[in-house]
Amino acid sequence: MIGRGRAGTPTRRQFLAGCAGLASAAALGGCSAGSGATPPNTLNVWGGVPPGSGPAALIDAFTAAHPGTEVAYTRFVNDDRGNLKLDTALQGGVDIDVYFTYQTKALALRAESGMTLDITDRLADEPELAPFLDRDNPTAYWDGDRVRALATAAEPWFVLFNEAARERAGIPLPTRWTVQEFEEITREIRADGMFGTYEVPDSARIALGPDYWYTPDGGSNFSDPHFLEWLELGQRMIRDRVAYPWTEVLARNLDAYQHTAFVSGEFATWVNAPYSLRYLYNEKDYPHDFRVAAAPLPTAADGTGWNQGQFNNFIMINPQSPRQDLAWEFVRFWVTEGSKHMAVGGKIPTLGNVPQEEMLTSLLGPDPDRWFDVGSFRRVLFEERPHLYVDSDLTALPEITLAVEQQQDLCWIGERSPADSIASIDAQAAAAIDRYRKAA
Amino acid sequence: MTVTAPTGIPTGAPASRTGRATPPAASVAQPRAWVGWLFIAPNLVGVALFTLVPLVSVVLLSFTEWNLVSGFGGIEFVGLENFVNVFRDPGFWNSVVLTLVYAGVSVPLTTILGLALGLALNRDIPGRAALRAIFFVPYIVSVVAIGMTWLMLMNPSSGLVNQVLGALGLQDAPAWFASSYWALPALIVIAVWGGVGYAALIYLSALQDAPTQLYEAADLDGAGVWTKFRVITWPSLVPTTVFLLVTLFIGASQGFGLIALITAGGPGDATTTLPYYMYQTGFQFYRFGYASAIGMVTFLGVLALTLLTWRAQRGRALHD
Numbered sequence: 001m002i003g004r005g006r007a008g009t010p011t012r013r014q015f016l017a018g019c020a021g022l023a024s025a026a027a028l029g030g031c032s033a034g035s036g037a038t039p040p041n042t043l044n045v046w047g048g049v050p051p052g053s054g055p056a057a058l059i060d061a062f063t064a065a066h067p068g069t070e071v072a073y074t075r076f077v078n079d080d081r082g083n084l085k086l087d088t089a090l091q092g093g094v095d096i097d098v099y100f101t102y103q104t105k106a107l108a109l110r111a112e113s114g115m116t117l118d119i120t121d122r123l124a125d126e127p128e129l130a131p132f133l134d135r136d137n138p139t140a141y142w143d144g145d146r147v148r149a150l151a152t153a154a155e156p157w158f159v160l161f162n163e164a165a166r167e168r169a170g171i172p173l174p175t176r177w178t179v180q181e182f183e184e185i186t187r188e189i190r191a192d193g194m195f196g197t198y199e200v201p202d203s204a205r206i207a208l209g210p211d212y213w214y215t216p217d218g219g220s221n222f223s224d225p226h227f228l229e230w231l232e233l234g235q236r237m238i239r240d241r242v243a244y245p246w247t248e249v250l251a252r253n254l255d256a257y258q259h260t261a262f263v264s265g266e267f268a269t270w271v272n273a274p275y276s277l278r279y280l281y282n283e284k285d286y287p288h289d290f291r292v293a294a295a296p297l298p299t300a301a302d303g304t305g306w307n308q309g310q311f312n313n314f315i316m317i318n319p320q321s322p323r324q325d326l327a328w329e330f331v332r333f334w335v336t337e338g339s340k341h342m343a344v345g346g347k348i349p350t351l352g353n354v355p356q357e358e359m360l361t362s363l364l365g366p367d368p369d370r371w372f373d374v375g376s377f378r379r380v381l382f383e384e385r386p387h388l389y390v391d392s393d394l395t396a397l398p399e400i401t402l403a404v405e406q407q408q409d410l411c412w413i414g415e416r417s418p419a420d421s422i423a424s425i426d427a428q429a430a431a432a433i434d435r436y437r438k439a440a
Numbered sequence: 441m442t443v444t445a446p447t448g449i450p451t452g453a454p455a456s457r458t459g460r461a462t463p464p465a466a467s468v469a470q471p472r473a474w475v476g477w478l479f480i481a482p483n484l485v486g487v488a489l490f491t492l493v494p495l496v497s498v499v500l501l502s503f504t505e506w507n508l509v510s511g512f513g514g515i516e517f518v519g520l521e522n523f524v525n526v527f528r529d530p531g532f533w534n535s536v537v538l539t540l541v542y543a544g545v546s547v548p549l550t551t552i553l554g555l556a557l558g559l560a561l562n563r564d565i566p567g568r569a570a571l572r573a574i575f576f577v578p579y580i581v582s583v584v585a586i587g588m589t590w591l592m593l594m595n596p597s598s599g600l601v602n603q604v605l606g607a608l609g610l611q612d613a614p615a616w617f618a619s620s621y622w623a624l625p626a627l628i629v630i631a632v633w634g635g636v637g638y639a640a641l642i643y644l645s646a647l648q649d650a651p652t653q654l655y656e657a658a659d660l661d662g663a664g665v666w667t668k669f670r671v672i673t674w675p676s677l678v679p680t681t682v683f684l685l686v687t688l689f690i691g692a693s694q695g696f697g698l699i700a701l702i703t704a705g706g707p708g709d710a711t712t713t714l715p716y717y718m719y720q721t722g723f724q725f726y727r728f729g730y731a732s733a734i735g736m737v738t739f740l741g742v743l744a745l746t747l748l749t750w751r752a753q754r755g756r757a758l759h760d
Contacts, residue, residue, distance in 0.1 A: 080723060080724060084723055087508055087509050087726075088508065090509065090511075091508055091509055091510070091511040091512070109507060109509045109726055110509055113507060113509040113510035113511075113514060114510065115509055115510075245597075246618070247596050247597075247615045247618035247619070248595075248596070248597065248618070249618075250617060250618040250706070250707055251591070251594070251595050251596050251597075251599075251615070251616065251617055251618040252591075252595065253591070398724055398725045398726070399725055402720065402724065405706075406706060406707075406708045406709055407708070409706055409707045409708060410620060410707055410708040413615070413618055413619065413620075413707055415619070415620055415621075415707070415708075416708075439505065
């Protein structure tokens with residue numbers, strides 16, 4: 001029982017208890033409070049790239065070129081949880097001026113929900129940014145006839161070859177090949193304890209290009225035979241032990257750690273993108289004793305084809321930003337003068353405004369000839385100009401992505417036929433698109 | 441709010457025999473109530489912010505369409521539409537079935553094995569204290585450690601489980617988490633493994649409260665082990681069993697960590713139980729109104745099953 005002092009006067013213990021209670025309540029209440037107003041000359045930028053991989057140097061260059069301005073860079077991890085953090089910050093009124101979007105499904109949500117500033121008119125006033133207004137070869141995200149985001153990086157995919165395995169099999173490095181030839185070559189290159197490839201290329205994307213999940217009128221496009229061929233190709237190559245067993249991929253959660261299996265020689269070819277190259281010159285963490293060469297992505301049977309990579313790393317301005325002019329200047333700087341700083345982290349600028357050799361050095365590390373066939377990368381990444389794009393129809397994209405992933409898993413572990421899997425994806429995609437249209 | 445007079449004298453009681461007037465109740469109670477409120481303020485604020493507000497929010501959101509990114513201005517009232525859609529949604533019914541299978545198998549198994557283990561550990565065997573601690577360890581180990589360990593143990597090609605099965609002559613051992621047929625049973629095995637020690641501990645404490653005079657009387661009457669278990673032990677354990685069934689069922693119907701860590705609801709949707717389906721709907725598709733409606737329906741379902749279990753045990757306990 002708590003004692004009392006004189007009538008109505010709390011004891012010292014009561015007083016301390018009261019103070020502690022009030023302080024705790026105040027502290028909890030303060031959790032929801034913001035960190036205070038940002039000065040008008042300070043930009044708040046949220047991105048997924050670690051500051052040391054380019055953004056810090058870019059920001060230093062920006063502030064040096066714009067005396068009196070400051071930039072506060074907040075890094076979020078580009079996974080579901082990190083994107084949720086950014087979205088709650090955006091809708092909760094956290095002071096964010098400029099932010100990045102890397103996942104197409106997140107782009108869909110943010111663009112459709114009015115979280116991106118219309119920058120079409122600002123773009124039109126900048127002649128050096130004219131390529132972003134090209135609708136035939138889009139490098140920006142278009143919402144109808146308005147630009148909402150600029151892709152800051154090109155992410156072409158390619159096929160990496162374990163050179164030791166290729167030379168042992170006596171196979172010439174492909175410089176132009178079809179998906180069918182990819183299947184034949186990966187069959188030839190496999191050896192004891194080494195599969196021919198990790199995963200088959202997205203042959204439907206290669207054949208159909210942007211917005212390949214949607215028909216021209218916005219419906220589900222999964223009845224297109226290319227999707228069935230893709231699942232059949234994967235199932236056949238896994239069953240024949242040419243491609244890596246999908247049961248192992250699932251059982252080891254290998255999708256995020258493919259690089260560890262490649263450097264340990266578990267498969268000879270790897271369909272991948274530039275961001276994976278950093279593992280291949282990191283001898284300390286990923287020791288290996290073979291060099292790597294690049295072949296272009298295989299094409300469709302007629303020799304034509306899109307790359308399955310895209311223009312990506314979208315930079316966007318928050319329409320709630322009170323510093324929109326400064327934010328736009330930052331966006332402009334990022335895609336022009338600033339892009340050389342991001343190249344150090346392996347980001348190939350959309351505008352191609354970093355010299356080729358400088359870009360190659362950035363991508364292939366400090367001792368490129370030791371780990372890579374540099375000429376093959378120069379040819380695949382720059383000389384042959386991979387056919388990239390930006391998707392514009394993003395209807396029900398998160399739901400369709402999940403349906404594709406689920407059915408791909410069931411098909412490639414051999415529990416479901418490709419035809420049944422495609423029929424299921426088609427039905428789920430149609431239902432999701434229908435629901436979105438009704439809600440719109 | 442009712443405030444009890446601190447001296448234990450009922451409010452409005454007559455003056456004491458010493459002749460000193462008892463102060464009016466309110467004047468004594470008010471300052472103490474004030475202090476009391478201050479003491480519980482931190483917890484009260486915490487409960488209000490992190491339990492009550494989300495709880496009320498879920499109820500309100502379940503009648504809306506909201507994708508989070510559009511901000512609070514984007515919340516649109518849709519009445520009962522979400523609830524109607526929930527009952528028409530094949531994904532929801534799939535997750536209901538999976539949740540019932542998961543809970544319906546893992547909870548009775550955990551309870552039965554926990555009872556057996558509790559009975560065994562209640563006997564005077566060497567190393568009893570150490571054994572109790574060992575069996576309880578899985579209950580307190582981090583879900584991440586459990587998930588990663590079982591992921592390795594149940595690897596289809598290199599895992600210890602399939603190597604043992606292979607050594608025993610089983611040629612086509614299950615692919616466990618890489619099979620839509622075996623992923624849920626594998627999760628059930630882990631859930632049972634993790635829960636048996638807890639159930640045994642609860643049973644142990646109940647067994648130690650068992651009425652010894654009844655066992656002595658039964659011994660005098662020449663009752664056998666089975667008869668003593670059937671007429672004395674089991675009836676005295678009924679309330680404990682019901683407690684375990686209810687709490688384990690609620691836990692199983694909320695199970696998320698292992699699934700998120702090991703299977704992410706797959707392969708296909710083979711392990712997309714209700715909590716994971718809610719997560720997908722809310723945090724992957726950003727359909728927060730619809731996810732809230734699923735949460736409400738789940739809550740009502742679990743509540744109904746809990747009440748049914750509770751009613752079913754009435755009159756069966758030894759002391760009723």
